[in-house]
Amino acid sequence: MTFSLSVSRIKQRQIAKLIADGKRLDGRGLTDYREIKVEKGVIERAEGSARVYLGRTQVLVGVKIGIGEPFSDRPNEGVLTVNSELVPLASPEFEAGPPGEESIELARVVDRGIRESGAIDLEKLCIIPGKKVFIVFVDIYVLNHDGNLIDASAMAALAALLNTKLFNYEVVDGEVKIKPGFTKLPIRNYPIAITSAEIGGKLVVDPWLEEEEVMNSRITLIFEKDGRICAIQKGGGGTLTKDQIIEAAHIFQKKAEELRKLVVES
Amino acid sequence: MNQELPERLIDESMRRVDGRKPDELRPIKIEVGVLSNADGSAYIEQGRNKILAAVYGPKEVHPRHLSLPDRALLRCRYHMAPFSVEERKSPAPSRREIELSKVIREALEPAIFLERYPRTAIDIFIEILQADGGTRCAGITVASLALADAGIPMRDLVVACAAGKVDGTIVLDLNDVEDKLGEADLPVAVMPSLNAVTLLQMDGLLTLEEFEQAINLAIDGCKRIYKLQKEALKAKYLAIKEEVEE
Numbered sequence: 245m246t247f248s249l250s251v252s253r254i255k256q257r258q259i260a261k262l263i264a265d266g267k268r269l270d271g272r273g274l275t276d277y278r279e280i281k282v283e284k285g286v287i288e289r290a291e292g293s294a295r296v297y298l299g300r301t302q303v304l305v306g307v308k309i310g311i312g313e314p315f316s317d318r319p320n321e322g323v324l325t326v327n328s329e330l331v332p333l334a335s336p337e338f339e340a341g342p343p344g345e346e347s348i349e350l351a352r353v354v355d356r357g358i359r360e361s362g363a364i365d366l367e368k369l370c371i372i373p374g375k376k377v378f379i380v381f382v383d384i385y386v387l388n389h390d391g392n393l394i395d396a397s398a399m400a401a402l403a404a405l406l407n408t409k410l411f412n413y414e415v416v417d418g419e420v421k422i423k424p425g426f427t428k429l430p431i432r433n434y435p436i437a438i439t440s441a442e443i444g445g446k447l448v449v450d451p452w453l454e455e456e457e458v459m460n461s462r463i464t465l466i467f468e469k470d471g472r473i474c475a476i477q478k479g480g481g482g483t484l485t486k487d488q489i490i491e492a493a494h495i496f497q498k499k500a501e502e503l504r505k506l507v508v509e510s
Numbered sequence: 511m512n513q514e515l516p517e518r519l520i521d522e523s524m525r526r527v528d529g530r531k532p533d534e535l536r537p538i539k540i541e542v543g544v545l546s547n548a549d550g551s552a553y554i555e556q557g558r559n560k561i562l563a564a565v566y567g568p569k570e571v572h573p574r575h576l577s578l579p580d581r582a583l584l585r586c587r588y589h590m591a592p593f594s595v596e597e598r599k600s601p602a603p604s605r606r607e608i609e610l611s612k613v614i615r616e617a618l619e620p621a622i623f624l625e626r627y628p629r630t631a632i633d634i635f636i637e638i639l640q641a642d643g644g645t646r647c648a649g650i651t652v653a654s655l656a657l658a659d660a661g662i663p664m665r666d667l668v669v670a671c672a673a674g675k676v677d678g679t680i681v682l683d684l685n686d687v688e689d690k691l692g693e694a695d696l697p698v699a700v701m702p703s704l705n706a707v708t709l710l711q712m713d714g715l716l717t718l719e720e721f722e723q724a725i726n727l728a729i730d731g732c733k734r735i736y737k738l739q740k741e742a743l744k745a746k747y748l749a750i751k752e753e754v755e756e
Contacts, residue, residue: 345609349613352605352606352609360713360714463710473712475712476711477710478707479613480616481615481619483707484707484710485707486726489710493721493722
């Protein structure tokens with residue numbers, strides 16, 4: 245059992261014992277998500293935004309659009325950058341300061357899902373090849389941490405991108421001029437992250453904070469719209485077996501389908 | 511400066527850009543105990559990758575408030591030398607290096623009996639001197655040897671290898687070009703004797719069937735490297751034994 249300052253030994257044992265019997269402290273089944281609520285367009289100043297409630301976990305994602313230079317190896321593509329802030333108001337464990345490894349991992353996993361699934365049609369974000377492209381800044385803002393930040397952030401990021409508008413422009417003498425009106429950000433895939441915690445040899449989907457404190461390890465699979473895996477990340481200092489992983493992949497694939505509907509149709 | 515990029519990654523006779531078959535590893539050379547100051551060290555060459563790992567500890571924790579009451583604090587730094595890649599890399603740790611340091615630490619952690627050394631620290635340093643794809647995997651393979659060389663009790667060696675998808679084919683141990691131009695990369699670390707996966711990441715696109723095929727191939731590659739790991743450890747300590755006996 246992992247050492248934890250915030251969950252007492254007695255509660256840790258209780259959580260593990262229940263899971264061994266296929267039950268959970270909050271009454272959920274092992275593959276049930278907490279209640280999910282998605283609100284799009286919550287920050288008017290941002291070009292796109294969404295807030296996701298996953299039980300008591302709350303994540304806000306804001307998308308800002310800028311104009312800048314493309315990467316030299318991809319002159320015809322817009323640029324995607326994903327950043328995350330574990331804001332101190334979200335948890336007594338979070339501190340102000342430069343991003344730590346947890347925050348960087350969170351942003352990079354969400355980034356991988358969006359990038360590898362080809363969710364944004366980056367070629368349509370090219371304004372002047374090699375010179376000017378749209379830059380999509382996705383900022384993940386964790387507001388209340390009650391576990392499973394990856395899934396909540398990935399959903400919020402997708403919802404915010406679906407809600408993002410690009411300003412109209414024209415190119416006059418090599419300069420970009422902004423015109424009135426907007427078009428939608430070209431989205432062509434919908435990546436959904438599914439995370440489980442491994443506790444006492446069993447995988448529980450959508451762990452809440454106290455389950456994360458007890459877990460040995462964590463596994464996230466991100467699925468694109470056709471059911472292919474587009475990113476994986478194992479976390480935590482425990483182990484998993486190959487059979488556990490393969491079984492999880494099949495269960496998660498179906499879960500992703502359910503969640504995708506919820507995010508896209510919200 | 512720019513490398514010439516091949517048009518195809520696999521030719522008609524199923525040979526890869528460097529002449530390998532799909533399930534073939536790159537040539538691997540491992541040496542244990544290469545640095546005199548470190549408590550344990552090891553060096554690996556895997557294809558054109560050249561990687562050094564050193565372990566310091568168990569030792570006193572600085573700063574002290576980081577020490578843990580019930581086990582050793584495990585720290586890991588994965589770092590790329592500025593000259594290790596085509597275009598000079600700034601020596602400051604990038605976001606990628608910070609993420610990799612975390613997942614590598616978590617890949618090695620399950621192997622170490624940390625509870626035997628409460629209130630101490632074990633530091634692992636991995637320096638990528640030359641990178642050619644698959645550095646996190648080779649880094650794990652070599653770091654676990656450095657831990658063993660430091661005499662830290664372990665449940666098993668940790669060994670890592672990637673599989674992936676290149677030109678529609680599932681292949682083992684991707685090099686840099688295959689990683690960049692291929693369709694998917696799946697690094698896996700295992701403790702072979704315990705049947706336990708300690709690191710798993712993926713980017714790219716794989717169906718469930720392809721994923722299953724790739725993870726099996728990666729674990730098979732791990733088992734082959736595991737043999738080389740053990741040989742390298744034995745090589746160092748048998749040499750010492752011979753010296754003593756003379």
